[in-house]
Every structure is written in C-alpha cells, then in structure tokens.
Amino acid sequence: MYAQVVFPLPFRNAFTYSIPEEFVDLVKVGVRVVVPFGKRILTGFVIGINQTTELKDKIKSIRDVLDDYPVFDENSLKFYEWISEYYISSLGEALKNSIPYGTEVESKRIVVADRDYCAELLTKEKKQNSIKAKLLNILSQKEVIKISQLQKELKNKNLYTLLRNLEKLGAVSILNELEGAKVKVKKVKCVKLKKSIDEIYEYFPELEKKSPKQVVILLELISSRDEVLLSELLKKTKTSSASVESLVKKGLVEIYEKEVERTYKETYQEEIKEITLTETQQNVINRISEALEQDKFETFLLYGITGSGKTQIYIELAKRAVAKGKSVIILVPEISLTPQITSRFINYFGNNVAVFHSKMSLGERYDTWRGIISEKYKIVIGPRSALFAPLKNIGLIVVDEEHDQSYKQQDISPKYHARDAAIMRAKFNNCPIILGSATPSVESMYNALNGKYHLLELPQRIDKAQLPIIKLVDIGIEQKKKRMESIFSKTLLDEINNRISKKESIIILQNRRGFATQVYCNDCGEVILCPDCSVSMVHHINKNILKCHYCGIELPVPKACPVCGSLSLKFFGTGTQRVEDELAFYFPELKIERVDSDAIDKKGKLGEILNSFRKGEINMLVGTQMVSKGLDFSNVTLVGVISAETTLWLPDFRADERTFQLLTQVAGRAGRSEKQGEVIIQTQNSKNFVLQKVIQNDYKGFYEKEIQLRQKGEYPPFTRLGLIEIKDQNENRAKAAITEFASYLKKYEKGLKISPPTEAVIYKLKGFYRYQILIKSFKKTDPSGKLLRNAILNSYIEFNQKSKFKDVKLIIDIDPQSII
Structure with a gap:
C-alpha cells in the first residue's frame, strides 16, 4: 500500500511513501504522518492511498501516524484544493490551516561548534564585518545553536555553503535533531482506594503505630469517596509521594493517569433574555430555513441596520440546524467580538459550543480541536481560523460583519479571504451561508443586487429602539469660536457631562493606539521613524517608549533630535492613551477603560471589562475599532468620535468604504434600547461626501456613488x-x-x-x-x-x-x- 503525502511547504507536488504493515489500518485520507523528507523528518498530510505505484526508485516508509481520526474527509479535501488553486499556494500550505499550531513533528538542523577553533578562525578573517565573520563570532560564543536561529540573528538565510565549508574544516558539525509536538494531551496523576472501606479499616491499627501519615492519606480518600488528584492529596494531607507509594505497594490504593481537557472559559456572561421575534425577523428565518431543510447551497446577504437583531436570527437558525443533526460555523471578524456572541450562544446551546481563537492557550486550542473532531461540539465560533474547524455534516455557516477586512489573511500563504472561502465551504457542504452586516461590502451588495446572492433586509431596530441622532462637529469652526479644549470640542465635553449626570454609558472611538502618533523636531522638522519600517514611531506614555505598530520594535524616547541635536521635540497626533489620559483630567470621577490591543493583551481581560461595563461599574470605553463592532449594551446613549479622518485619507481604493463602515458601525452602538442615542463625530472636513452619508444613515446612497467610482477606476467588483x-x-x-x-x-x-x-x-x-x-x-x-x-x-x-x-x-x- 502506498500513501500520497503533501507538506505545508511552498511546492505543489505530492510524494509517495510505502505504508508499513503495522500502519495499514491507521493510514487513511485525512490523517497526518511523520515521514523522512530529504535529510529531515517532517509531518505531512495523506491525500490519497494506492495499491500500486509506478515509481521504480527506492520508496521511503511512513515512520508514524499522528491522528486517530482523519483531520479532513474527501469532501473537505476538495475545499482545500480550491483554496490552494484559487489563492495560488501548495495544497499542503492550505491544509496547514486544518490543524492547530504546535502539533507537528519535525527535525531541526542544529550546529555544534568548536568554540575555540571558531574564535581562532575569526581572528584570521580579514573582513570583520562580513557575514562569515559575524557567523564565526556567534559560533565562538554558542556551542549549540539551531540553523534557523543563526538565520534569524544574522538576517540571512543563505548560510548553508558557509556552514558546510566550516564543517569540512572541522570547526562545526551539522546534526538533525527530532523535535516532537509542542502541545500534547495533558494527563494528571490520580489516586483512589483499591479495597473496600471496611477492608481498609482493618489496616489502621498497624499503620497508626508505624506510618501515621499513611492513615491521614487513607482518611482523606475515604472522606472524598472518589478519585483525588495526587497533587491535591499531597497538599491537603501535607505528606510526601513516598507515603502514597508505600500504600500502593501494600495494595491499598492505586495511582493512575487521567486525561484532563483544557477548556477555554469566556469571562463575559449575560443572562438569557426572553426575546419575541419581529415579523421581519421571522420572515428572514423562514426564507433561510427553506434552504436549510433542503440541504441546499444558497448565499444570503442579511443587510440589517445596527440593532436590528441579526444575532438572534443566527441563534434561531442554528437551533434548526442542530435539531437536524447538523453542525454550525459562526465566524466573527475579531476576537473582540467573541465574548458577547459566545455568551449568547452558550446560553442557548450550553456545552455544544466551542470557541476557537488565538487568545486561547496552545493546550486549550488543541483539546478543543480534538473535541471538534470527535463530534463533541456542534457549534464553533471564532475569527477566520474557525472556518477550518474539522466539523462534520455542516448545515449552516454564518459570516457576521462580512464587510470586515480582518477576514483577509495577510501574514502567511495562502492569503485567503475567510468570507469568500466560507462561501465555497458552504457550496461543498450543500448548506446555506449567511453574510450579515449593517454596512455590507460593496462587492457583496453588488452580488446581491445582481442576483448572485439573495438579499434579505432588516430595516428597523428591535425593542422599540430608534437610530441615534448623528452630529458632525467641524473642529476648524470650533477653534475659531474658541470652543476646543485640547483634542475635544466643547460640544462633546458638554454631552459627556450630560450623560454622566443621567448615569448613562459612553463609548469614545479613536482609531489610533498609543499616546502621540508622531514625534518630530520643531527646529529641523525631522520625524522619528522606525529604523526597520518607513513609518513614524508612536509614543506610549505608560512605559514612556516609542513603538512601531508594524514590526513591534520598542525604543527609549530620545532626549534630543537624533539629526540636529535640538531639545525642541514635539509630540503630535492623538492615540487612545492620550484620549483616556485627558478624559481622566476633565472627568476625574469617571471610571474609564481603554479597549485596544495594548490594553487587552491578557487572557480574559476583554470579557472582564465588558462585564463591568454592562453592570455600570465602568462608565466609559475608549478604544480603537474594537469598540465599533458587535457591542450591544442598552445603557450606551452617547458615542464620540475624536477624529473621523483616521482612515479617510489612506491611499487605498477602499478608504472611503472603510471610513463609512467604521463610523456607521460605531454610531450603531448608541441608543440600543428605548433611550434615544446620540453620536458626535469630530472632523476637519464636515462637507465630505462620506461623512454626509454617515449622518444621513444612507448606506444605499453611499453604495450608489461608490459603485460608480469603482467602475470608473476599474476596481472590484x-x-x-x-x-x-x-x-x-x-x-x-x-x-x-x-x-x-x-x-x-x-x-x-x-x-x-x-x-x-x-x-x-x-x-x-x-x-x-x-x-x-x-x-x-x-x-x-x-x-x-x-x-x-x-x-x-x-x-x-x-x-x-x-x-x-x-x-x-x-x-x-x-x-x-x-x-x-
């Protein structure tokens, strides 16, 4: 038997390996195998099995099988083949999305150096600044180092010729070292009684004389009447493992290993609300249910204004899918959206819901992934990576906030778009897919209006809520009237004060992190740029550092201009830290929390903030675009936007669309109950077409103008x-x-x-x-x-x-x- 294996590497071929007799029953399409590849050991995916092969060269054998169950089936394989073909990547690179990070087995090449000899060669090297000299310098200090680490430190991948020459001289040895998976099943040691309680009591007289500590252990096990973790038992009884081992030898207790599942617990929680569906919501559910009942692929664009009850529609349709024995994928654009939507789904579906995102630990992701494969979960919620959850029998896919750019993979190959890929996954699974948004992407609306998708609309808010009143405040005019206090207009400050007096909640958007977005010299005009990127460094006041938001490099704040030496350095531009800092000055009694990727880097932090905000323990959220999406709090009556232009002037054909979407979405956080909401947007260009359409809440008018510009500029759709x-x-x-x-x-x-x-x-x-x-x-x-x-x-x-x-x-x- 022969297996066709592909690797998560940038070449398109499959490779043939023989299947040893002991693995014949284990090797199936969809499992991962450990195989030799050149001089390395790699993890690959089995995509086919054959009885014979036409290859005449010596065929290498599979060394190990990693999975008990296939990670993907033949149907899913077609989906990954489509991703590979459409986004121009290898099939192995596409399939890599189907497994969590850290589960691969592979060999890494390491260098073992003769440090003294390398130091001697370094002294003889004429060009002390050459790559060879830098390499010898590292090898003279480190005896053992990975080649990948050398490449990283020297910022050069072409080191193999140099290393082979050093190996010929006897200065280094190059070895292959096998690295196991970074994450494995977690097991803990447990202890339980091996004999009945009556039999145990018979041993007490003798044990009390010789080993009183063993009696303490037995009493604890008797009182618990069940298994106890070994670590907890030793802690409670203040005894050692030697005492437990003695009881094992006497045949009174047994120690055994038990698998422990690591589950991610969402810190945010909501109470279940009694919800009565509107007639419009029910009509939408009935229309999509037709496709769901018939196992029919159809794409629905659900265009529902903010607060129109889209999440409840997803829940009702998921109920119908699960009742049919089907599974469901719910995609959200960012982790920041998962706390609220996850809480609502858990309220209805309990332990049937799995969350899958990068804030989880490696162990939590691995155990959740294994739970999905074993069909423990019926519903998976998460950002774009959740699309590749190994669910079987998918009956419904939802892409919430389908317009969001976070659905595009920017970092590694294949650079898929999760919304478009989700449509294809639904097609291969013969199930309906819902694309939901209050501000649909221009491409999706174009497809809906041209009949490729089915357009469904929710034009009204639920719970008697009204759309907020949106006002533009022109900063230029405010400055002339001397109505600006630092970065805030008097209009915004007065309205914040008004809402505080009514004990209502407030959200402030500034789509820039940090304190000041630029540091420049007032004398020579030099802007301090990142040494590795052609962008300005951002001042973070809490650590008093300059940070690049592209590469992450951190530098101390200079005392003088690095070009002319002037002490006249100015901090320009406004980030979320500055907004938070200045609002704390104007409203010292206000409880403010910042929501951006710097502030919520700790696990569960966002959920804790949202819990406190919902309860009224926090009065105001200040954040980046994270606060514009999906947040649904009935007490929020004011939304303030510090600067509307942060995305408007980007040299990109989607800049107008993104600005309209961001401002409309954040405006939609206000007035989601019977209390009237208000939105104040500060701008330097109040007559701009995009901003005018935002205050008119006119998506259709914006779309009509934008689609003409796209056609003229020869851009999508x-x-x-x-x-x-x-x-x-x-x-x-x-x-x-x-x-x-x-x-x-x-x-x-x-x-x-x-x-x-x-x-x-x-x-x-x-x-x-x-x-x-x-x-x-x-x-x-x-x-x-x-x-x-x-x-x-x-x-x-x-x-x-x-x-x-x-x-x-x-x-x-x-x-x-x-x-x-």
Whole structure:
C-alpha cells in the first residue's frame, strides 16, 4: 500500500511513501504522518492511498501516524484544493490551516561548534564585518545553536555553503535533531482506594503505630469517596509521594493517569433574555430555513441596520440546524467580538459550543480541536481560523460583519479571504451561508443586487429602539469660536457631562493606539521613524517608549533630535492613551477603560471589562475599532468620535468604504434600547461626501456613488485583483527582481491590465524593501479569474526556474484587501 503525502511547504507536488504493515489500518485520507523528507523528518498530510505505484526508485516508509481520526474527509479535501488553486499556494500550505499550531513533528538542523577553533578562525578573517565573520563570532560564543536561529540573528538565510565549508574544516558539525509536538494531551496523576472501606479499616491499627501519615492519606480518600488528584492529596494531607507509594505497594490504593481537557472559559456572561421575534425577523428565518431543510447551497446577504437583531436570527437558525443533526460555523471578524456572541450562544446551546481563537492557550486550542473532531461540539465560533474547524455534516455557516477586512489573511500563504472561502465551504457542504452586516461590502451588495446572492433586509431596530441622532462637529469652526479644549470640542465635553449626570454609558472611538502618533523636531522638522519600517514611531506614555505598530520594535524616547541635536521635540497626533489620559483630567470621577490591543493583551481581560461595563461599574470605553463592532449594551446613549479622518485619507481604493463602515458601525452602538442615542463625530472636513452619508444613515446612497467610482477606476467588483510583492533586505536586489518578474508577466498580458513595478506605499517594512505589481482582470472577459491566476502562476514558475533572485521573498495575494 502506498500513501500520497503533501507538506505545508511552498511546492505543489505530492510524494509517495510505502505504508508499513503495522500502519495499514491507521493510514487513511485525512490523517497526518511523520515521514523522512530529504535529510529531515517532517509531518505531512495523506491525500490519497494506492495499491500500486509506478515509481521504480527506492520508496521511503511512513515512520508514524499522528491522528486517530482523519483531520479532513474527501469532501473537505476538495475545499482545500480550491483554496490552494484559487489563492495560488501548495495544497499542503492550505491544509496547514486544518490543524492547530504546535502539533507537528519535525527535525531541526542544529550546529555544534568548536568554540575555540571558531574564535581562532575569526581572528584570521580579514573582513570583520562580513557575514562569515559575524557567523564565526556567534559560533565562538554558542556551542549549540539551531540553523534557523543563526538565520534569524544574522538576517540571512543563505548560510548553508558557509556552514558546510566550516564543517569540512572541522570547526562545526551539522546534526538533525527530532523535535516532537509542542502541545500534547495533558494527563494528571490520580489516586483512589483499591479495597473496600471496611477492608481498609482493618489496616489502621498497624499503620497508626508505624506510618501515621499513611492513615491521614487513607482518611482523606475515604472522606472524598472518589478519585483525588495526587497533587491535591499531597497538599491537603501535607505528606510526601513516598507515603502514597508505600500504600500502593501494600495494595491499598492505586495511582493512575487521567486525561484532563483544557477548556477555554469566556469571562463575559449575560443572562438569557426572553426575546419575541419581529415579523421581519421571522420572515428572514423562514426564507433561510427553506434552504436549510433542503440541504441546499444558497448565499444570503442579511443587510440589517445596527440593532436590528441579526444575532438572534443566527441563534434561531442554528437551533434548526442542530435539531437536524447538523453542525454550525459562526465566524466573527475579531476576537473582540467573541465574548458577547459566545455568551449568547452558550446560553442557548450550553456545552455544544466551542470557541476557537488565538487568545486561547496552545493546550486549550488543541483539546478543543480534538473535541471538534470527535463530534463533541456542534457549534464553533471564532475569527477566520474557525472556518477550518474539522466539523462534520455542516448545515449552516454564518459570516457576521462580512464587510470586515480582518477576514483577509495577510501574514502567511495562502492569503485567503475567510468570507469568500466560507462561501465555497458552504457550496461543498450543500448548506446555506449567511453574510450579515449593517454596512455590507460593496462587492457583496453588488452580488446581491445582481442576483448572485439573495438579499434579505432588516430595516428597523428591535425593542422599540430608534437610530441615534448623528452630529458632525467641524473642529476648524470650533477653534475659531474658541470652543476646543485640547483634542475635544466643547460640544462633546458638554454631552459627556450630560450623560454622566443621567448615569448613562459612553463609548469614545479613536482609531489610533498609543499616546502621540508622531514625534518630530520643531527646529529641523525631522520625524522619528522606525529604523526597520518607513513609518513614524508612536509614543506610549505608560512605559514612556516609542513603538512601531508594524514590526513591534520598542525604543527609549530620545532626549534630543537624533539629526540636529535640538531639545525642541514635539509630540503630535492623538492615540487612545492620550484620549483616556485627558478624559481622566476633565472627568476625574469617571471610571474609564481603554479597549485596544495594548490594553487587552491578557487572557480574559476583554470579557472582564465588558462585564463591568454592562453592570455600570465602568462608565466609559475608549478604544480603537474594537469598540465599533458587535457591542450591544442598552445603557450606551452617547458615542464620540475624536477624529473621523483616521482612515479617510489612506491611499487605498477602499478608504472611503472603510471610513463609512467604521463610523456607521460605531454610531450603531448608541441608543440600543428605548433611550434615544446620540453620536458626535469630530472632523476637519464636515462637507465630505462620506461623512454626509454617515449622518444621513444612507448606506444605499453611499453604495450608489461608490459603485460608480469603482467602475470608473476599474476596481472590484468589476475586476479581480492580483498583487505581486517582492521584498528583500537589499533594496537593489528587490528592485531588480520585481523588474525581472514584470518581464515574465508581460508575455501573459493579453486580457489583463498590469501596472509597472512600483514602490509599496509603506516602502520599508521590518527591514525589507518592498516593490509591487498590481494586475487587474476584467470579470466580463475572465469571470472565474483563471486568466489572472494562470498569468501569475506561469510567471512565478518561470521566475523560479531562471532568476538569480529566486531567494528574494515573493508574495502572491489574490483579491488583496489593501494595496498599501
């Protein structure tokens, strides 16, 4: 028997391995196996099994099987093949999304150095600043080091030739070291009585004379009448493990290992509310239920204004799916949205609900993943990675806040869009999918209006709630009238004061983290930039540091200008820390909490903040876009936006759409009960078209204008985009490589519109210089995008075969959400 195995590496081939007799019953399509690959040991995915093979070379054997149950079935495999083909990645890279981090087994190459000899070679090296000299310097200090660590420290991947030469000299040895999985099943030692209580009492007289500590242990076990954790038993009885071992030898107790499941507990909790569905909600549920009952794939765009009860519709439909024996995936764009929606689903479905996101520990994610495979859970809730939960028999998929850019994978290949991929997963599972939003993406609304999706609307709020009154406050006019207090207009401060007096809650949005967003010299005009990125450093006042929000580097705040030496440094721009700090000055009695990725980095912190906010123990939330999504608190009557322009002036074709969505979403947090809500948006451009549509709550008017601009500019939904990015730590190499790639692309330009290579807007990122090519494919002539993908794939293959720059970092992004 032979298995076809793919690896989470950037090559597209499957490799054949023989299945040893002892593994014949264990190796199935969908399980992971440990196999030799070249000089390494890797974890791969089995995608096929054959009785014979045409290969004549010696075939290596599978060494181990990691899974008791398949991670994916034949149907799911089609879905991963689609992801691999559409987003131009290897099948193994796509399948890597199906398993939690830390469960792989692989070998790492390590270097064992003769430190004295390396130090001697270093003294003979003529160029002390060369890569070889830097390498010898590290090896003269560290006896054992991983090659990956050397590559990281030296910021250079091309070290193998140097290391092999040093190995020939006898200065180093290169070894393979097998690394097991970082996360495994957790087991604990338990103790319980091995004999009846009456039999145990017979031993007491003798034990009381010789081993009184053993009597204490037995009494504790008798009183508990059940198993006890060994660690707890020793702690309670203040005895040692030697005493327990003595009782084991006497045959009175037994010690055994028991598996412990690590479960993530959401700190936020809500009480179950009695909800009466409106007629409109019921109509929506009935329409989607038709597809659910018939196991029919249909895509529904649920356009419901903020507070219209979309979550309750998801719950009612999930009930029907579960009653049919089906499972459900609920996607939310960010972890910040999971506390409230998870709490509501747990209220209805109890232990049938699994949460899956990156704030969980490795152990919690692993145990939850195993629980999903063993069909313990029927409903999975989480951000984009939850789409790949190994659920069987999926009956419903929901993508909440479908417009959100967080659904796009930006970091690793494949750069999938979870909303679009979710539609394909629903298609392969013959089930309905709901895309829900108060501000649908332009592409989704276009698809709905053109009949590709079914448009369902919720035009009114539930619970007699009204939409809030939205006011624009022009900062320029306020300054002339001397009605500005630092970053706040008097209008906003007066309204905050008014709401405090009524004991109502407030949300303030400023979509920038930190205290000051720029530090610059008042004399020479120099802005302090990140040394590794072409962006300004942000001042964080709590630690008094400068931090780059792209690469994470932290630097001390300089005492003088690094260019001219002037002491006249100015802190410019406003982040959430400054907003929080100044509001505490104006309202010292106000209980304020900040909600941004700096403030809620501790596990469960967000849930605790939201609990306190719901109970009225916190009066105000100040945050980034995290506070704009999904929060539903009846006592919030005021929302303030410090600066409407933070996303408006970005050089990106989606900038207007994102600004409209952000402001409409945050405005929707106000007035979600019978109390009238109010929204105050501070701006420097009150006549801007986008802002005018926000205050009119006119999504349709915004869409009509935006769709015309998209058509004129040849952007989605009229075109499909492909973005090629090449980056390297050497600027000239990156520039030469992108020019060469462009020459290969030129052969396939028929039917496409290819931009010339240009610098990325953020030209330098994490020490890499970035160049880009944007390719447009017109949907009228290339509806599936095959022409676009073939052009990119063929150029990529040719570049890899011919280029001398093939070691530069090349990134392919199909349907990019940003071109910055």
